[in-house]
Amino acid sequence: MNIDSMIKAEVAAALKGLYQTEFSEDKVQTQLTRKEFEGDLTVVVFPFARFSKKGPEQTAAEIGDYLVEKVDNIVRYNVLKGFLNIVIAPEYWVKTLNAAFENKAFGYQEVTENSKLAMVEYSSPNTNKPLHLGHIRNNLLGYSVAQILKANGCKVVKTNIVNDRGIHICKSMYAWQADGGTETPETTGKKGDHLVGDYYVRFDKMYKAQVAELIEGGMSKEDAEQKAPCMIGTREMLLKWEANDPEVRSLWAKMNGWVYDGFDITYKRLGVDFDKIYYESETYLVGRDEVLRGLEEGLFYKREDGSVWANMKQDGLDEKILLRSDGTSVYMTQDIGTAKLRFEDYKIDQMIYVVGNEQIYHFQVLSILLDKLGYNWGKDLYHFSYGMVELPHGKMKSREGTVVDADDLVDGMIEVARKTSEELGKLDGYSDKEKEEIYRKIALGALKYFILKVDPKKTMLFNPEESIDFNGNTGPFILYTYARIQSVLRKAKSQGIQWNDISQAVSPIGKEIELIKKISSFSEVVAESSKTYSPAIIANYAYDLVKEFNQFYHDFTILGEANLAQKQFRLRLAETTAQVINNAMNLLGIECPERM
RNA sequence: GCACCCUUAGCUCAAUUGGAUAGAGCAACGGCCUUCUAAGCCGUAGGUUAUGGGUUCGAUCCCCGUAGGGUGUACCA
Numbered sequence: 001m002n003i004d005s006m007i008k009a010e011v012a013a014a015l016k017g018l019y020q021t022e023f024s025e026d027k028v029q030t031q032l033t034r035k036e037f038e039g040d041l042t043v044v045v046f047p048f049a050r051f052s053k054k055g056p057e058q059t060a061a062e063i064g065d066y067l068v069e070k071v072d073n074i075v076r077y078n079v080l081k082g083f084l085n086i087v088i089a090p091e092y093w094v095k096t097l098n099a100a101f102e103n104k105a106f107g108y109q110e111v112t113e114n115s116k117l118a119m120v121e122y123s124s125p126n127t128n129k130p131l132h133l134g135h136i137r138n139n140l141l142g143y144s145v146a147q148i149l150k151a152n153g154c155k156v157v158k159t160n161i162v163n164d165r166g167i168h169i170c171k172s173m174y175a176w177q178a179d180g181g182t183e184t185p186e187t188t189g190k191k192g193d194h195l196v197g198d199y200y201v202r203f204d205k206m207y208k209a210q211v212a213e214l215i216e217g218g219m220s221k222e223d224a225e226q227k228a229p230c231m232i233g234t235r236e237m238l239l240k241w242e243a244n245d246p247e248v249r250s251l252w253a254k255m256n257g258w259v260y261d262g263f264d265i266t267y268k269r270l271g272v273d274f275d276k277i278y279y280e281s282e283t284y285l286v287g288r289d290e291v292l293r294g295l296e297e298g299l300f301y302k303r304e305d306g307s308v309w310a311n312m313k314q315d316g317l318d319e320k321i322l323l324r325s326d327g328t329s330v331y332m333t334q335d336i337g338t339a340k341l342r343f344e345d346y347k348i349d350q351m352i353y354v355v356g357n358e359q360i361y362h363f364q365v366l367s368i369l370l371d372k373l374g375y376n377w378g379k380d381l382y383h384f385s386y387g388m389v390e391l392p393h394g395k396m397k398s399r400e401g402t403v404v405d406a407d408d409l410v411d412g413m414i415e416v417a418r419k420t421s422e423e424l425g426k427l428d429g430y431s432d433k434e435k436e437e438i439y440r441k442i443a444l445g446a447l448k449y450f451i452l453k454v455d456p457k458k459t460m461l462f463n464p465e466e467s468i469d470f471n472g473n474t475g476p477f478i479l480y481t482y483a484r485i486q487s488v489l490r491k492a493k494s495q496g497i498q499w500n501d502i503s504q505a506v507s508p509i510g511k512e513i514e515l516i517k518k519i520s521s522f523s524e525v526v527a528e529s530s531k532t533y534s535p536a537i538i539a540n541y542a543y544d545l546v547k548e549f550n551q552f553y554h555d556f557t558i559l560g561e562a563n564l565a566q567k568q569f570r571l572r573l574a575e576t577t578a579q580v581i582n583n584a585m586n587l588l589g590i591e592c593p594e595r596m
Numbered sequence: 597g598c599a600c601c602c603u604u605a606g607c608u609c610a611a612u613u614g615g616a617u618a619g620a621g622c623a624a625c626g627g628c629c630u631u632c633u634a635a636g637c638c639g640u641a642g643g644u645u646a647u648g649g650g651u652u653c654g655a656u657c658c659c660c661g662u663a664g665g666g667u668g669u670a671c672c673a
Contacts, residue, residue: 082615360601458601
């Protein structure tokens with residue numbers, strides 16, 4: 001039992017003993033004492049004044065006396081206004097540190113057979129263009145949330161729904177054929193997703209040119225947009241696809257294959273992965289059948305033109321289309337089908353969709369529809385919605401060429417890491433292969449930290465020129481601290497100092513205790529981050545921890561003029577800090593290099 | 597029009613979910629490499645938390661109003 005919950009329980013007991021009041025112990029408010037005051041843990045006593053019918057100071061003093069007498073490890077207290085500052089014995093902190101030191105998975109909970117199963121859907125790309133900055137935020141958040149849930153003792157299945165079917169991919173296919181149909185990733189040397197994306201752009205150009213030409217020939221804009229030959233051709237292609245035309249299907253499979261090869265590379269570089277991938281082409285028919293079932297059961301209704309709708313006015317929402325008049329499915333339809341398949345495939349306790357906040361309405365509707373269709377998990381689906389990434393000049397627009405490509409971005413980051421590192425010259429003497437591995441870790445650490453430290457629900461700004469720095473509150477700063485600690489540990493080892501076997505007792509002081517307190521709060525931070533689905537909490541904690549370590553590092557020498565017992569203790573403190581940094585970074589999907 | 601979200605230092609972001617004097621980094625200025633990695637450390641300056649009310653011992657946080665910004669409300673995905 002940690003001292004925080006012990007104090008809470010005893011405060012509740014004190015209230016009963018002193019003022020004959022029943023007060024639930026989990027409502028007792030405690031917090032780490034602010035640094036400017038003496039003490040380690042602070043109990044907020046304002047709420048108790050009405051029970052004691054005395055001033056806050058006097059109430060605090062009475063409770064303080066009670067605690068000092070009852071609880072081991074509390075040595076004294078002081079009172080400031082309604083704040084009862086409790087001083088905890090240094091031995092307690094030493095014990096806490098030792099426990100953390102022994103446990104390599106400190107802060108993580110064990111996953112057992114009986115653990116809840118959470119499925120996290122993220123990424124969800126279209127197959128007509130490469131991944132961009134917006135996808136990066138999605139992928140990093142999704143992966144991190146999965147890590148955080150695991151750390152909180154959940155079984156996790158990471159999943160991806162690939163939108164592999166529809167008019168968008170047909171546009172790329174059409175443009176590819178129109179171009180002669182000869183280019184491949186092999187002949188061009190282009191990554192498959194980029195090649196297909198280029199054709200999507202080419203289609204758009206072709207389309208615009210044709211529309212302009214038709215308008216010039218006297219056609220109205222609306223007509224021109226419908227009658228442009230390339231658009232007609234694309235629609236035909238989509239119809240053939242639906243009709244299982246072998247030629248179209250084979251082209252579709254070929255070009256999607258290129259895209260998947262490209263995606264695989266990007267995912268791998270980002271360090272994200274999936275346990276199970278679903279394809280829209282395999283789920284949309286399931287969804288359509290579900291909607292038809294709902295129609296038969298009277299949950300939905302059909303309009304005269306044959307389209308199927310759900311009326312959700314009693315839920316405070318509008319009407320929503322589920323099947324077009326020609327019987328084909330819409331976005332919502334396939335999401336219903338995908339959900340059904342997923343719950344057949346796995347025993348899911350909790351379903352989490354990592355999807356941008358522009359789809360809040362969509363998921364409100366989906367939740368209600370699944371519920372209506374009789375799936376009891378429909379109500380509980382969680383839409384983890386995040387804000388968009390904006391550029392200095394506004395939103396990303398593919399047509400204006402302001403999209404930040406994921407591959408380009410990662411390449412650029414690695415380049416900066418390489419340049420910075422070479423200028424500092426710290427890796428001289430290592431092989432090129434080792435160096436490249438370190439550059440990659442630093443670059444990805446910078447990118448991931450930059451994105452994950454921001455509250456997910458907020459719109460964030462990304463400035464390609466200056467956003468990702470390597471100084472200050474950044475990923476590399478945290479990694480740098482980790483690397484420095486490793487360096488100290490290596491040195492200690494070479495001096496023959498053992499710190500996994502402390503022989504003499506030491507009594508930590510000042511910054512040492514502050515650092516231990518920070519370390520020990522990691523578990524609570526992990527728990528908190530899973531409640532709010534916020535990797536940002538972990539990122540900000542990691543930064544705080546590193547700052548705290550630097551304070552300690554600034555005040556004390558580890559290997560310098562200290563006696564052996566002190567050195568051992570401080571080494572233990574440093575190693576534990578590094579361990580916690582590593583565990584925190586792991587939750588963000590960031591790897592720590594041993595040196596940099 | 598309606599619904600949801602956002603607004604904190606010049607800029608990018610925090611603030612342990614209602615607690616003590618609102619904190620970091622960048623940018624600016626001034627110091628520190630003969631000492632465990634200077635991707636670092638120390639210091640100066642920078643704020644009516646958009647705004648007006650309310651709730652209470654106490655509000656950046658909760659409630660109501662106003663202003664500004666964003667998103668959604670498609671037989672697009």
